[in-house]
Amino acid sequence: MTSAFIPFDDSFIPMTSSDAEFEKLISDAGEWAAQDPDPVTAAALSELAGLASNGVAAARQQLEDSFSGTLQFGTAGLRAALGPGPNRMNRVVVRRAAAGLAAFLKDAVEAAARERGRAPSSAMTLGTTRTSSHGSPQPSSRPRESRPS
Known part of the structure; x- marks a missing residue:
């Protein structure tokens, strides 16, 4: 089975002096796969990782690129x-x-609350939810219901 993420190339590469770095890369890939919620x-x-371990050059190159750094938040958000x-863009990165x-x-919010002399927990609560007349939370972006006096 060839994955949609792997451009298959059956050229092989010899192991080099960076074998320790490659072993760490394989270990990091295993740890990442273990925490990835997306099957x-x-x-x-x-x-x-298996293909890279077996010497497939394209797999090793893609694995190295996938772990070459962390995705940075830019002006357009997270894109990769x-x-x-x-x-890469995936559920672990988004989480x-x-x-x-x-x-x-x-x-x-806590820093702003401290500057105003309020307890941080009340600032967070007031800024995120209100309670309606029947007791359920409402988003604070909704206008308050007017009640007859």
Whole structure:
């Protein structure tokens, strides 16, 4: 089975003095596949690592590129080719970016609340939800319902 993420090339490369780096790359790929919630990209990564370990040059090159760095948030947000690894767009990268954004926003709200002399938890609660007349939360972007006096 050849994955959609792997351009198949049956040329082989000899192992070089960077065998330790390559072994770390294979180890990193295994750890990434273990945490990937998407079975398609996890399987593609396992296949890619197997092909790279067997000397397939294109697989090794793609694996090295997929783990050559981390995807950076730019002016257009997160953009990259779909595929496994920290330098590709996938569910693990999106989850990490979302967690980072949430942590940043939480810290910013807490800092703003401290500057105003309020408790951070009340600032977060007031900024995110309100309670309707029947007790369920409503997004704060909705206008408040007017009640007859």
